[in-house]
Amino acid sequence: MKVFISADIEGVTGATNWNETDKAHADYTEYREQMTAEVAAACEGALSAGATEIVVKDAHWTGRNLIASKLPRAVRLIRSWTLDPYSMMAGLDETFQAALMIGYHSRSGSDASPLAHTLTDRVVYVKINDRDASEFLINAYTAGWLAVPVVFLSGDAGICRDAQDFLPALSTVAVMEGVGDATSSIHPGLAVERIRSSVETALRGDVSRCRVTMPPHFTSEVYFRLHTNARQASFFPGARLARPHVVQFEADDYFEVLRFFMFGISMTAG
Incomplete structure (x- = not known):
């Protein structure tokens, strides 16, 4: 094992x-x-x-x-x-x-x-398919x-x-x-x-x-403390600025969600 x-x-x-x-x-x-x-x-x-x-x-x-x-x-x-x-x-x-x-x-x-x-402490919350993550x-x-x-x-x-x-x-x-x-x-x-x-x-x-049941589609949402971080993250391919502090990203493949978290959250300027 x-x-x-x-x-x-x-x-x-x-x-x-x-x-x-x-x-x-x-x-x-x-x-x-x-x-x-x-x-x-x-x-x-x-x-x-x-x-x-x-x-x-x-x-x-x-x-x-x-x-x-x-x-x-x-x-x-x-x-x-x-x-x-x-x-x-x-x-x-x-x-x-x-x-x-x-x-x-x-x-x-x-x-x-x-x-x-x-x-990170840069975010107020992260959601995946409307569940607090x-x-x-x-x-x-x-x-x-x-x-x-x-x-x-x-x-x-x-x-x-x-x-x-x-x-x-x-x-x-x-x-x-x-x-x-x-x-x-x-x-x-x-x-x-x-x-x-x-x-x-x-x-x-x-x-x-x-075993974790994988949904067929993922909608992720990140609420940033600073609107400037949200603006920067919104330029990740496929992401959108839903509100001044909130960025959303959708994908069928969960690895794409992980990619968004890596570049959209972890690499935003603090």
Whole structure:
């Protein structure tokens, strides 16, 4: 069994403030270590379930957060960015039997996490087919486009609820809950235990139940904080400026949506 893991940091146990996710601050070290511990736990659960190959994409900010020496030897780690539309799912292809997401967080426009956002702080919201889009949703559709089941997610309680609403068969572990500008978290060691156990259980089950159904057509909408960013993004081929802050893009092929997100959102001037 070949397993793919996409790992973020804003949804690891206890992460509450942006300083804790930023290499420039002393607080970052503790949460880098917790991110590594939670990813390692997911890897160990996958290996216990029979995984023979695991690829981990370090998918937070610089893409250089995980401490490689603390991961199981069977893991292949992708660091930094491949600069293609797969983004947080870089390295995934049709040969994988399952995808897992660790340390994920609530979407832009949500009050479920002090660190809620989608892709960048430049946007107020992202929608796909009228559904408010989290990074989980964007990446789950990427897995669905490649016919890879998404079997597990850990993060804050808000993203766990949203993810299971979209994909009911998905297994989740909520390690904390956002309350205003605060979080209420379980013990970091307990989070590691639950992730390891839940990943093993999920992968021993019928992963085919976690295949993402792909719509025949996609309509994406991005509300930018600055109208200047929206204007710039509207020049992406096929995009249109629906309102001064809002850009829309439609396609049948989801990869074209990912291409729009890459060039229309990630590369707009801040």
